[in-house]
Amino acid sequence: MSYQLSVANLSAYWKILGRLTAGLLIFGLNFSVHAQKLQTYCNPLNLDYTYMVYNAHDDISYRSGADPAVVEFRGEYYMFVTRSMGYWHSTDLTNWDFITPEKWYFQGSNAPAAHNYKDSVLYVTGDPSGSMSILYTDNPKKGDWKAVPAILNDLQDPDLFIDDDGQAYIFWGSSNKFPIRAKTLDRHKRFRPSEKIYELFNLDPDKHGWERFGENHQDTVLGGYIEGPWLTKHGNKYYMQYAAPGTEFNVYGDGVYVSDHPLGPYRYAPNNPVAYKPGGFANGAGHGSTVVGAGNQYWHFGSMAVSVNVGWERRICMFPTYFDQEGLMYTDTRFGDYPHYASGTSKQGEFTGWMLLSYQKPVTVSSTAGGQNAQHMVDESIKTFWLAAANDDRQWAQIDLLKPATVHAIQINYHDYLSDMYGRIPGLKHQYLIEGSLDGKHWNVIVDKRNNEQDVPNEYVSLNEPARIRYVRYKNVHVPTPHLAISGLRIFGKGEGKAPKRVKGFQVERHPDKRDATLSWDRQKEAHGYNILWGTAPDKLYNAWMVYDNNTLDMKSLTADQTYYFAIEAFNENGVSERIQVQEVK
Incomplete structure (x- = not known):
C-alpha cells in the first residue's frame, strides 16, 4: 500500500514537473521571441519637423523637412535639413534627437552640405544667401561651429566633398538652365576656390523621361530643375547623385552619373532614376544624401512631397541602397511607405511583410x-x-x-x-x-x-x-x-484571408515617343493595389511604382534608347501575389 502510494505520488510529481517545465519552456520561448523583436521604421520619417518661415508674410503655416544631408561622424549620425534651426543626431539611423547648436544660421541652413573628414572634423555649409563660409567643429553635439575665413559666392544646393588624397571640391546646382558645376578648394589656404568652374552635366529631358517637369512628368512646356548634387565614393568610383524635376511633384527623384574622378567625365547610369517613389501614400525621393550604416549597409535619404499648404511642404524618407555586381547604384522603394526593418537589425532594409x-x-x-x-x-x-x-x-x-x-x-x-x-x-x-x-x-x-x-x-x-x-x-x-x-x-x-492571385492580362505599350508607355492589366476584385516593377535587365527590376485601385498607368519615366523589363504583382491586406513572368519591352 505504501509502495503503491509512493508510485502514485511519484507519478503526480512528474506530471507537475512536466507542466512546470513546459510552462518555463513556453515562457522562455515567448521571452526569446520578444527579445529578438527587430526594430522597424516607416516613411515618412517621424521627426519633430520645424515650422517654416518662407511664407509667414502670407500667414501660411506648415512644417517641412527637405534636402537631408546625413553623415556619419565618430560612429554616430547627423542629419542637416533645410531651414530647421538646428539638426538631428542619431546612434542608429532610426531614432533621432534634435540639437540646438551654440552657433548656427539665423534662418536655418538651406539645402545644406555636410562632410566628415577622417573623423577629425565635421564640415557643413549651406547659407540661404548663396554666399557662404564652410563651418567646422569637432563637437557637433555641442555645436560650437567656427567658420573658415573665406566666402564661397553664388552657390545654391552645395555639396562639399574631400577625397581620400585630401583634395577638396565644392559642387552645386539648382537651376532649370545651368548644369551641375564644381570648383576645387585648397584646404591649406582657407578653402580658397579655384578660378576655374567645371561643368559636369545637365538634364537631358529629350532622352530621359523622368527629368521632365510636372506631376507625373506631364508638363511639357517648362523645363525641369537639376538640383542637390551629392557625391558618394564606392569601389573607386564616384557616384554623383542629383535631383529632378521639381520638389513639389510626386515624381521628384534622384538620378546618378558615374565617373573615375570627382570632376568627371561622368556617365549617365542606365537604370536612372535611382531613388524614385511616385506612387503610394507619400510620394517623392529626391534631393537626398547617401550614408553607410551598420554592417556596411548604404541608406539614401530624400525629400517627400506633402504640398498642401504650399509646394515646399515636405517630409524626410530613407531607403536601403545597394551597388550591384556591375556597379549600378539603386535604392529599394518597393512598399516604400510600409514598415521596413531598421538599420543594424539582422534584416535591415527588408520589407516586414506587414x-x-x-x-x-x-x-x-x-x-x-x-x-x-x-x-x-x-x-x-x-x-x-x-x-x-x-x-x-x-x-x-x-x-x-x-x-x-x-x-x-x-x-x-x-x-x-x-x-x-x-x-x-x-x-x-x-x-x-x-x-x-x-x-x-x-x-x-x-x-x-x-x-x-x-x-x-x-x-x-x-x-x-x-x-x-x-x-x-x-x-x-x-x-x-x-x-x-x-x-x-x-x-x-x-x-487572415487570401493574398491576390497572379495578375493576368499585363501589357506594356511603348509609344512612338519612347520615353512614354501605357501599362494595363486585368483588375482583380480582391486586390487593393499593384506594384509595377521595371529595370534594365530581368534581374535588375530596381524601380517600383505603387498603384491603388486602378488597372492602368501612364508612365513617362523611361530613357528613350533603353530596353526595359517589366513585371507586376498584386497585393491586399493579406499579402502579395506571385509576380508575372518578366516582359521585355524595346
Missing part, C-alpha cells in the same frame, strides 16, 4: 469640420485629411477593418491646418490613446501615449505584442496645433 489593413475601410469619428471627412484618413493620400470640429480630448476616430486581423504597427500622420505656428517651437507634444477590439464593445489599450512629451507629427509605433483585433480606435488627448487634422491613420499587419 500589409496595410486600413485601406478604404469604414471610419466613424467624433466630429467633422470644413468638409474634410473621415475617409480621407484611409484613402492613402497624404494630401487629404480629416479635420475634427475641435482639438480636445473628446475627439476620436474608429476604423472597422471588417474582419479580424493581426495588427503589428500603426502610423498617425498629423496635418497642419491653419496652424499659425512659425519657426522652432519648444515643448510641442502629441498625446493620444489607441484601443483595439474584436467586437466593437470590449476594448483593450494597445498604444498608450497619454503622457507622451514628444513632438511626433508622423508618429509610428510598432506594437510590443501583435494584437488580433477588428476595430481600431484613436482617442485624442492633446495636439500642439489649433486644429486636430490627420491625413493618414494607417494600420499595418496581416489579414
Whole structure:
C-alpha cells in the first residue's frame, strides 16, 4: 500500500514537473521571441519637423523637412535639413534627437552640405544667401561651429566633398538652365576656390523621361530643375547623385552619373532614376544624401512631397541602397511607405511583410469640420485629411477593418491646418490613446501615449505584442496645433484571408515617343493595389511604382534608347501575389 502510494505520488510529481517545465519552456520561448523583436521604421520619417518661415508674410503655416544631408561622424549620425534651426543626431539611423547648436544660421541652413573628414572634423555649409563660409567643429553635439575665413559666392544646393588624397571640391546646382558645376578648394589656404568652374552635366529631358517637369512628368512646356548634387565614393568610383524635376511633384527623384574622378567625365547610369517613389501614400525621393550604416549597409535619404499648404511642404524618407555586381547604384522603394526593418537589425532594409489593413475601410469619428471627412484618413493620400470640429480630448476616430486581423504597427500622420505656428517651437507634444477590439464593445489599450512629451507629427509605433483585433480606435488627448487634422491613420499587419492571385492580362505599350508607355492589366476584385516593377535587365527590376485601385498607368519615366523589363504583382491586406513572368519591352 505504501509502495503503491509512493508510485502514485511519484507519478503526480512528474506530471507537475512536466507542466512546470513546459510552462518555463513556453515562457522562455515567448521571452526569446520578444527579445529578438527587430526594430522597424516607416516613411515618412517621424521627426519633430520645424515650422517654416518662407511664407509667414502670407500667414501660411506648415512644417517641412527637405534636402537631408546625413553623415556619419565618430560612429554616430547627423542629419542637416533645410531651414530647421538646428539638426538631428542619431546612434542608429532610426531614432533621432534634435540639437540646438551654440552657433548656427539665423534662418536655418538651406539645402545644406555636410562632410566628415577622417573623423577629425565635421564640415557643413549651406547659407540661404548663396554666399557662404564652410563651418567646422569637432563637437557637433555641442555645436560650437567656427567658420573658415573665406566666402564661397553664388552657390545654391552645395555639396562639399574631400577625397581620400585630401583634395577638396565644392559642387552645386539648382537651376532649370545651368548644369551641375564644381570648383576645387585648397584646404591649406582657407578653402580658397579655384578660378576655374567645371561643368559636369545637365538634364537631358529629350532622352530621359523622368527629368521632365510636372506631376507625373506631364508638363511639357517648362523645363525641369537639376538640383542637390551629392557625391558618394564606392569601389573607386564616384557616384554623383542629383535631383529632378521639381520638389513639389510626386515624381521628384534622384538620378546618378558615374565617373573615375570627382570632376568627371561622368556617365549617365542606365537604370536612372535611382531613388524614385511616385506612387503610394507619400510620394517623392529626391534631393537626398547617401550614408553607410551598420554592417556596411548604404541608406539614401530624400525629400517627400506633402504640398498642401504650399509646394515646399515636405517630409524626410530613407531607403536601403545597394551597388550591384556591375556597379549600378539603386535604392529599394518597393512598399516604400510600409514598415521596413531598421538599420543594424539582422534584416535591415527588408520589407516586414506587414500589409496595410486600413485601406478604404469604414471610419466613424467624433466630429467633422470644413468638409474634410473621415475617409480621407484611409484613402492613402497624404494630401487629404480629416479635420475634427475641435482639438480636445473628446475627439476620436474608429476604423472597422471588417474582419479580424493581426495588427503589428500603426502610423498617425498629423496635418497642419491653419496652424499659425512659425519657426522652432519648444515643448510641442502629441498625446493620444489607441484601443483595439474584436467586437466593437470590449476594448483593450494597445498604444498608450497619454503622457507622451514628444513632438511626433508622423508618429509610428510598432506594437510590443501583435494584437488580433477588428476595430481600431484613436482617442485624442492633446495636439500642439489649433486644429486636430490627420491625413493618414494607417494600420499595418496581416489579414487572415487570401493574398491576390497572379495578375493576368499585363501589357506594356511603348509609344512612338519612347520615353512614354501605357501599362494595363486585368483588375482583380480582391486586390487593393499593384506594384509595377521595371529595370534594365530581368534581374535588375530596381524601380517600383505603387498603384491603388486602378488597372492602368501612364508612365513617362523611361530613357528613350533603353530596353526595359517589366513585371507586376498584386497585393491586399493579406499579402502579395506571385509576380508575372518578366516582359521585355524595346
